[in-house]
Amino acid sequence: MPSATCVSCNGQRPAALVRPKTSEPYCKQCFFDAFEREIHETIVKEQLFKPGETIAVAASGGKDSTVLAHVLKLLNERHSYGLKLVLLSIDEGITGYRDDSLETVKRNQQQYELPLIILTYKELYGWSMDEIVKAVGRKNNCTFCGVFRRQALDRGAMKLSVNKIATGHNADDIAETILMNILRGDIARLKRCTLIMTGDESDDSEGSIIPRCKPLKYAYEKEIVLYAFYKRLDYFSTECLYSPNAYRGNIRTYIKDLERLRPSSIIDIIHSGEQLLVKQSTKMPVQRVCERCSYCSSMPICKACLLIEGLNKGVPKLGIGKTERYRKEMQKKDECCSDQSLCHCMKEKLTVNEHN
Numbered sequence: 461m462p463s464a465t466c467v468s469c470n471g472q473r474p475a476a477l478v479r480p481k482t483s484e485p486y487c488k489q490c491f492f493d494a495f496e497r498e499i500h501e502t503i504v505k506e507q508l509f510k511p512g513e514t515i516a517v518a519a520s521g522g523k524d525s526t527v528l529a530h531v532l533k534l535l536n537e538r539h540s541y542g543l544k545l546v547l548l549s550i551d552e553g554i555t556g557y558r559d560d561s562l563e564t565v566k567r568n569q570q571q572y573e574l575p576l577i578i579l580t581y582k583e584l585y586g587w588s589m590d591e592i593v594k595a596v597g598r599k600n601n602c603t604f605c606g607v608f609r610r611q612a613l614d615r616g617a618m619k620l621s622v623n624k625i626a627t628g629h630n631a632d633d634i635a636e637t638i639l640m641n642i643l644r645g646d647i648a649r650l651k652r653c654t655l656i657m658t659g660d661e662s663d664d665s666e667g668s669i670i671p672r673c674k675p676l677k678y679a680y681e682k683e684i685v686l687y688a689f690y691k692r693l694d695y696f697s698t699e700c701l702y703s704p705n706a707y708r709g710n711i712r713t714y715i716k717d718l719e720r721l722r723p724s725s726i727i728d729i730i731h732s733g734e735q736l737l738v739k740q741s742t743k744m745p746v747q748r749v750c751e752r753c754s755y756c757s758s759m760p761i762c763k764a765c766l767l768i769e770g771l772n773k774g775v776p777k778l779g780i781g782k783t784e785r786y787r788k789e790m791q792k793k794d795e796c797c798s799d800q801s802l803c804h805c806m807k808e809k810l811t812v813n814e815h816n
């Protein structure tokens with residue numbers, strides 16, 4: 461603990477911590493005030509909410525969304541935003557991880573006195589993540605989880621008739637995503653990932669049906685952890701059992717290394733991302749509705765439906781690659797299976813059984 465006095469209250473109180481964002485000594489109370497004030501300023505400046513709106517806080521039980529729920533409730537009362545807040549959780553069906561974190565969300569529901577709705581992948585898609593991992597293995601399972609969660613949050617939000625979804629994405633998450641999209645050359649996502657609000661009238665790109673916002677966009681992960689710790693918030697801190705996202709992990713390590721040399725790296729990456737202009741001639745995905753499930757898609761059939769089809773037809777990996785390749789493979793498979801005298805799948809099954 462630093463021996464200095466707090467820079468914010470002019471030495472009235474001893475410092476309890478060094479603020480990661482400014483490297484200055486702060487007492488606990490001044491840190492809480494500064495952290496909450498900055499989120500309030502973001503909300504006001506970016507006009508994230510309107511009085512009378514119902515906001516679903518996407519609650520995973522982790523530190524970010526727990527801090528988000530806590531701070532939104534507090535600011536809503538302190539500044540009379542006039543919002544109705546509800547907690548929305550998605551149970552992906554990961555035994556030993558999400559079941560435990562949802563217990564935390566249920567406790568948060570009691571602590572914050574907010575309504576809570578939980579939707580499960582099993583009921584929405586017929587598959588839990590435990591079952592998907594059994595079928596696809598550990599390598600590509602994050603694709604299924606990410607695509608399904610995006611849609612599941614939309615479905616939950618529609619069920620609750622909310623105006624917006626607020627997620628706990630923080631500054632570190634956003635800086636990582638910006639670098640990932642630059643390195644992959646994914647211009648459409650690069651433009652989108654810097655936005656604090658997506659799916660509203662100012663965003664014409666592919667997205668979700670219900671607008672989403674990230675009130676913690678400029679909050680450093682280290683500060684969120686400090687805030688949760690000193691406020692003694694009840695959150696779940698175990699990593700997902702199935703998330704070997706090596707690519708993001710490498711970028712995270714890279715940013716942490718940069719941060720040691722230049723503490724403002726995270727905010728600098730975000731500001732750079734925000735200033736990038738995408739050429740008019742760049743082809744962007746067009747928002748439309750999936751012909752099968754009527755949820756948001758940039759293709760005639762959405763990625764979630766393609767992934768489910770792949771899983772149900774016993775070829776789960778097909779949904780992961782390019783959509784065009786998937787369509788051709790599925791067509792071949794449908795033609796093949798409709799004539800059993802020709803069916804390779806049947807022949808393959810028979811050969812396997814003969815060998816057994």
Ligand SMILES: Nc1ncnc2c1ncn2[C@@H]1O[C@H](COP(=O)(O)OP(=O)(O)OP(=O)(O)O)[C@@H](O)[C@H]1O
Nearest residue numbers: 518519520522523524525526548549550627628629
């Ligand atoms: N199962 C879920 N149910 C509801 N919301 C979720 C769920 N998983 C993620 N989210 C939302 O998406 C945000 C970013 O998710 P991510 O998986 O990156 O988790 P994270 O950065 O560890 O956040 P947290 O600490 O809140 O778990 C979360 O803060 C939360 O708002």
